[in-house]
Amino acid sequence: xxxxxxxxxxxxVLGYALKVAQxxxxxxxxxxxxxxxxxxxLMRGIYEFVIRLVYALPxxxxxxxxxxxxxxxxGASADSDNAERFGAxxxxxxxxxxxxxxxxxxxxxxxxxxxLARFVASNNLGDALKIGDVIxxxxxxxxxxxxxxxxxxxxGVVASLGMIACGVGILFTAVxxxxxxxxxxxxxVVQQGLAAPAAxxxxxxxxxxx
Numbered sequence: 624x625x626x627x628x629x630x631x632x633x634x635x636v637l638g639y640a641l642k643v644a645q646x647x648x649x650x651x652x653x654x655x656x657x658x659x660x661x662x663x664x665l666m667r668g669i670y671e672f673v674i675r676l677v678y679a680l681p682x683x684x685x686x687x688x689x690x691x692x693x694x695x696x697x698g699a700s701a702d703s704d705n706a707e708r709f710g711a712x713x714x715x716x717x718x719x720x721x722x723x724x725x726x727x728x729x730x731x732x733x734x735x736x737x738x739l740a741r742f743v744a745s746n747n748l749g750d751a752l753k754i755g756d757v758i759x760x761x762x763x764x765x766x767x768x769x770x771x772x773x774x775x776x777x778x779g780v781v782a783s784l785g786m787i788a789c790g791v792g793i794l795f796t797a798v799x800x801x802x803x804x805x806x807x808x809x810x811x812v813v814q815q816g817l818a819a820p821a822a823x824x825x826x827x828x829x830x831x832x833x
Contacts, residue, residue, distance in 0.1 A: 625658065626798055631665065636798055638667030640805030646745045647809025648817070654806065674742060674751045678735045682728060687718060732775075733768045737761045739808060744817035760815070765810055774807040 626632045639656065644666060648656035658664075737760045742751035751757070761768055782793065782800035 624794075625661075626704065626794060634668030634715065635661060635664045635673065636801050637671045638664035638669075640801040641671055641739070641743060641808075642666045643802055643805035644739075644809035644812065645746075646802065647806055648743055650813075654809070655802075670748050670751075671739065673748065674738050675735055677752060678731050678738060678754075682724060682731065685720070685724065685727075689716070691799075692716070692764050729772070732773055733765070734758060734761050736768050736771050736775075736808065736811070738811045740817055743808060743812050764815060767814055771807055775804050778803045827833040 626636050626768045628635070639658070642660075646656060649812035656664075699800045734757060738751040739759065741753075741757060742748065744750075781803075782797045784796055790811050
């Protein structure tokens with residue numbers, strides 16, 4: 624239900640999944656945190672959005688340059704008899720660019736996972752944005768991050784299955800997929816030996832005095 628809140632709900636779900644990752648990294652036997660910590664989950668989700676945006680900047684810049692090039696070529700062809708030639712050239716450039724962006728997108732996704740792992744381990748946004756250290760972490764054990772990418776893709780497939788139930792099911796499967804990715808991220812943090820800060824485990828019992 625929280626995911627239904629426009630924009631804010633998505634940040635909260637992302638932050639919740641990151642908290643799951645941190646609990647797993649800390650060895651918490653009950654890694655699912657309380658949903659009531661709304662503000663904490665929201666801020667974590669915003670941090671994840673910032674991290675993903677920073678690492679996605681190369682693709683964003685390439686897409687903007689390509690769009691500007693297309694606009695310039697469109698303007699040039701409008702005043703000439705070479706509209707078809709410009710259109711064919713633009714189409715060829717697009718065909719060449721799509722596979723490059725696809726491969727670049729996969730690489731950036733893997734590196735972003737490593738950045739998120741550093742954030743989970745330290746609770747520090749600055750550690751996640753140290754690009755050189757993040758790339759070194761990725762190169763140290765690329766197989767682990769590629770496996771995390773596979774898990775995220777499979778979780779995405781599971782999330783899409785929610786569309787079968789008249790589209791309503793995706794409200795549950797999408798959140799479930801994020802939590803699965805968070806759990807896998809926490810396992811990778813442990814596997815890579817990244818130190819997570821100690822934190823008191825959540826209590827699921829009754830409040831003191833009851």
